[in-house]
Amino acid sequence: MISVTNPPEVRTGGSHRDADPTSSPRRTVLELTDVVREYPGTPPVRAIDGVSLRILDGELLAIVGPSGSGKSTLLNLIGTLDRPTTGRVAIDGVDTGVLSDPALAGLRSARLGFVFQQFHLLAGMSAVDNVATGLLYRGEPKRARRRRAIDALERVGLGHRLGHTPNTLSGGERQRVAIARALVGDPAIVLADEPTGNLDSKTSDEIVGLMHDLNAEGSTIVVITHDRELASDLPRQVTVRDGSIEHDSVPPNSMPYDSTDDRQVAP
Ligand SMILES: Nc1ncnc2c1ncn2[C@@H]1O[C@H](COP(=O)(O)OP(=O)(O)OP(=O)(O)O)[C@@H](O)[C@H]1O
Numbered sequence: 001m002i003s004v005t006n007p008p009e010v011r012t013g014g015s016h017r018d019a020d021p022t023s024s025p026r027r028t029v030l031e032l033t034d035v036v037r038e039y040p041g042t043p044p045v046r047a048i049d050g051v052s053l054r055i056l057d058g059e060l061l062a063i064v065g066p067s068g069s070g071k072s073t074l075l076n077l078i079g080t081l082d083r084p085t086t087g088r089v090a091i092d093g094v095d096t097g098v099l100s101d102p103a104l105a106g107l108r109s110a111r112l113g114f115v116f117q118q119f120h121l122l123a124g125m126s127a128v129d130n131v132a133t134g135l136l137y138r139g140e141p142k143r144a145r146r147r148r149a150i151d152a153l154e155r156v157g158l159g160h161r162l163g164h165t166p167n168t169l170s171g172g173e174r175q176r177v178a179i180a181r182a183l184v185g186d187p188a189i190v191l192a193d194e195p196t197g198n199l200d201s202k203t204s205d206e207i208v209g210l211m212h213d214l215n216a217e218g219s220t221i222v223v224i225t226h227d228r229e230l231a232s233d234l235p236r237q238v239t240v241r242d243g244s245i246e247h248d249s250v251p252p253n254s255m256p257y258d259s260t261d262d263r264q265v266a267p
Pocket residue numbers: 039040041045046047065066067068069070071072073074226
């Protein structure tokens with residue numbers, strides 16, 4: 001079990017694979033290039049207006065912006081739940097534009113983990129079974145799925161609540177189960193959409209602490225939020241406004257990335 005008792009401000013980002021983000025080149029796990037998303041209408045709404053963004057393996061960052069700035073639209077694009085009108089979205093080196101919908105769904109299951117404000121756990125199902133659903137796409141035997149689900153729950157500090165159903169867990173514990181489900185398949189990126197939006201401030205701090213701990217163990221985590229205070233607890237803030245990046249606290253290409261990743265690889 002990992003400790004979640006340290007306050008977030010004493011932690012730093014990075015990963016066990018590369019503790020110093022300014023040292024050796026790191027893999028690009030997400031690259032958006034000149035991404036535009038227009039919703040049809042008269043006139044059409046340009047919700048995302050030419051966004052380019054690179055996220056490296058082992059980062060912990062916030063995409064932060066006010067209501068209507070384009071956060072959900074961006075989340076859907078990064079999460080491959082939606083396709084850009086123009087521009088390119090590459091996940092872990094794979095250009096999603098060349099993939100069929102089923103291939104894209106496969107990529108999403110294997111390389112992305114999702115955490116939502118509303119937890120989205122299955123009622124009446126134990127914590128272990130909820131987490132094990134994150135592995136169904138792999139076709140692994142039930143025993144192996146269960147073993148990995150238990151490991152993931154232990155990582156988020158819930159080893160003592162394995163058999164609990166969501167209605168017998170606190171809000172913070174439910175979000176930990178959801179985080180375990182997102183992590184269990186060892187995704188390239190965990191996308192967390194307002195992960196503390198339904199939690200009180202103490203529980204929010206614990207969840208932010210947990211994200212720091214998981215990041216220190218190597219997970220790449222992107223938090224989408226309107227909460228500037230939450231964003232400021234994370235090592236990198238990308239601020240969006242009116243569909244564009246207004247500010248990135250880590251300027252583009254200031255971190256050394258492995259440029260051989262820029263070649264397109266097979267999914
Ligand atoms: N399906 C849609 N059709 C037309 N316009 C849309 C659609 N979805 C979103 N928009 C518009 O696109 C812009 C960005 O919306 P988006 O939902 O991405 O913002 P957001 O940052 O997530 O806001 P919030 O914090 O309120 O959730 C807004 O101006 C919104 O009105």
